[in-house]
Amino acid sequence: MANETIQRHQLADYLMVGGTYELMGAGFSTLDENPTAQVDTKTYVNDKSSTSVIKGYQTQFAYTSDLIKSEKAIMALYEVGRNQLTGADAQFDYIRVELFNPVVGKENTFKARKFKVTCEVASFAGAGGETVVVSGNLYAIGKIVEGEFNTVTKAFTEA
Template sequence: MSDTVMRHQIADYLNTSSTETPSFALMGVGFNTLDENPNAQTDGKTYIHQKAQSSQIKNYQTQFPFDTDLIASEEAVMALYSIGRNQRTGADAELEYVRVELFQPHVTLENTFSARKFKVAVAVTGITGAGGEAVKVTGTLHGVGDPVYGTFNTTTKIFTETA
């Protein structure tokens, strides 16, 4: 058996609630792609005794580009569409996003997996569709601040921060 991780072994959830109580919707049906680009930012310097530059990672500008079919019954798709359609800005265009590694189950807790929670600024760049085709919503989830590490229960849909 191969240890290669397949895309279906990473689950993505978007908090679609506008209240204090989170309601995480699976980003599944309708999503054609949802990638992760850590975008490491480097700082380089060449010292007087070197020919080549020395680099170090100074920060990350995490982005999650997405491509979806507009499916009206899918909560996560509609949350993204709504931000673009209504041209929301600032805090009104920010959501919580959880990326769950289904290939890393918790040792003792059932249906619980290693996860990271991000605050993301949703940048919808296109709501498009040619005649006879499904409407697509495309854009990028831009990381806001640092991710929170923890676990996510896929049955209860509760994220628990690691102490």
């Protein structure tokens, strides 16, 4: 279909919790990807204008979620902040699945990217009578792993 736009529900996010990929769906009101290119800019002696080169990325995924006790991914992120975890204890495997990009010949399987992330919990907020909201960022560690993800078996296969 020409000019088909991609809607947010066509991206699925999964967090590894207790050996299983848990869907980051119910409770999450935002889960945004920010590639944040790292730019090296120089002006050479023979130029009036600068030259810029992308030298890397500092990818982050900003999230906001209601604190829902039955949602394992939310509770895992909450516990990082609650228990003030650091280092490897605050790291997760994270998968972003492109539900608009199915793998031909493989049922329930879609193109996906796997990230190792470290979790920053920025706040637990909520006024009287309101649901507690957990917000923060997942920061990518190292390289992206391209692959495919089966949404039924919850298995990631590296490309």
